Amino acid sequence: MTWSRQQGSRDRNKECWSLAFYSAQVNQGKERQSLIAWTVDIMDLKHSCSVKLNDGHLMPMLGFGTFASEEIPKSKATEATKVAIDVGFRHIDAAYFYQNEEEVGQALRDKIADGTVKREDLFYTTKIWTTFFRPELVRQCLERSLKKLGLDYVDLCIIHMPTAMQPGEELMPKDANGKAILETVDIRDTWEALEKCKDAGLSKSIGVSNFNHKQLELILNKPGLKYKPTCNQVECHPYLNQSKLLEFCNSKGIVLVAYSALGSHRDPNWISSDSPYLLEDPVLMTIAKKHNRTPGQVALRYQLQRGVVVLAKSFNEKRIKENFQVFDFELTSEDMKAIDSLNRNFRYSKMSFAMDHPYYPFLEEY
Numbered sequence: 001m002t003w004s005r006q007q008g009s010r011d012r013n014k015e016c017w018s019l020a021f022y023s024a025q026v027n028q029g030k031e032r033q034s035l036i037a038w039t040v041d042i043m044d045l046k047h048s049c050s051v052k053l054n055d056g057h058l059m060p061m062l063g064f065g066t067f068a069s070e071e072i073p074k075s076k077a078t079e080a081t082k083v084a085i086d087v088g089f090r091h092i093d094a095a096y097f098y099q100n101e102e103e104v105g106q107a108l109r110d111k112i113a114d115g116t117v118k119r120e121d122l123f124y125t126t127k128i129w130t131t132f133f134r135p136e137l138v139r140q141c142l143e144r145s146l147k148k149l150g151l152d153y154v155d156l157c158i159i160h161m162p163t164a165m166q167p168g169e170e171l172m173p174k175d176a177n178g179k180a181i182l183e184t185v186d187i188r189d190t191w192e193a194l195e196k197c198k199d200a201g202l203s204k205s206i207g208v209s210n211f212n213h214k215q216l217e218l219i220l221n222k223p224g225l226k227y228k229p230t231c232n233q234v235e236c237h238p239y240l241n242q243s244k245l246l247e248f249c250n251s252k253g254i255v256l257v258a259y260s261a262l263g264s265h266r267d268p269n270w271i272s273s274d275s276p277y278l279l280e281d282p283v284l285m286t287i288a289k290k291h292n293r294t295p296g297q298v299a300l301r302y303q304l305q306r307g308v309v310v311l312a313k314s315f316n317e318k319r320i321k322e323n324f325q326v327f328d329f330e331l332t333s334e335d336m337k338a339i340d341s342l343n344r345n346f347r348y349s350k351m352s353f354a355m356d357h358p359y360y361p362f363l364e365e366y
């Protein structure tokens with residue numbers, strides 16, 4: 001069922017509606033017009049709610065992240081994804097690069113087989129890894145993911161980041177000096193190949209990840225563009241709140257999806273150990289105490305109230321449950337302002353291996 005923002009709320013889903021209304025109210029001026037035109041679709045997913053993408057498909061606003069460090073046994077991904085589905089998550093975020101799609105797929109198939117969910121209740125995202133960016137390789141990457149998953153389509157397939165690397169079986173091809181072997185592939189050509197995957201029915205929706213606004217514009221202004229990106233998945237949390245990129249995406253009908261919303265996985269292979277611990281921030285802790293919630297729940301709720309789709313990774317049963325309990329409380333506008341003021345443009349995942357690539361995305365302000 002679909003309501004536009006201008007229409008009233010329904011008791012059954014009052015909570016989701018008030019979320020949408022709040023973000024319309026806080027975004028004044030230029031942004032307001034586009035937000036009002038944006039429609040929010042409510043689904044009865046145990047009080048979760050969904051946003052309508054610019055291609056008409058629905059994306060649940062809270063997603064379950066599946067990236068885990070190499071040291072974590074892959075089987076954990078099956079167990080955790082099953083728990084996530086049991087507690088109510090319907091949006092699962094995965095990637096070819098995570099090397100656990102077989103295990104995540106097992107969980108999906110088990111939960112479909114035991115009657116907990118139907119395939120159409122789930123929203124599954126995969127990503128095209130950088131070594132498959134040459135147009136002739138894009139479909140191959142998606143087909144490999146589908147094979148591992150045991151599914152015949154994904155709900156969303158996104159370009160993992162704009163910086164291509166040398167094709168081959170190595171996920172991280174390196175030269176003799178240990179430097180990543182980058183190559184330049186026009187992201188518009190990769191996008192065209194992804195459009196063909198959508199036309200072939202392999203993915204319902206297509207989008208991008210880690211793109212800055214100029215790179216989004218490159219796609220949006222591409223002559224002969226068939227489909228606009230539905231979303232841009234980026235690092236986003238109170239220390240990097242992406243307000244400018246969010247405003248840009250809103251104005252173009254692109255949904256912003258937040259990763260590392262809880263302060264990241266802190267995998268030492270990717271993230272510096274001296275990075276701040278987001279969930280120990282005194283402001284988040286005080287707000288959490290006031291609402292009788294945890295800092296993690298506050299960090300997730302913050303994104304929902306700004307109209308951002310948010311991912312949360314946990315392989316721990318208690319925390320998976322906790323992360324889903326974010327639809328039954330509301331942050332005040334003072335809370336939201338206090339969290340906004342924590343922004344310090346701090347990025348956990350700098351992806352420095354791609355720093356020398358002409359498309360390295362993080363040198364732009366947004």
Ligand code: NAP
Nearest residue numbers: 065066067093259260261262263264265296312313314315
């Ligand atoms: P995150 O969601 O910010 O945080 C995960 C970490 O927080 C884990 O160490 C987890 O440990 C812990 N945690 C989870 N819930 C918690 C809670 N309620 N209280 C305290 N600690 C909690 O991590 P992320 O992996 O960086 O991002 C989430 C997802 O986004 C990934 O899994 C992946 O799907 C996606 N992602 C995408 C990209 C991209 O380039 N597109 C990059 C990074 C991530 P336990 O497991 O022990 O609970």
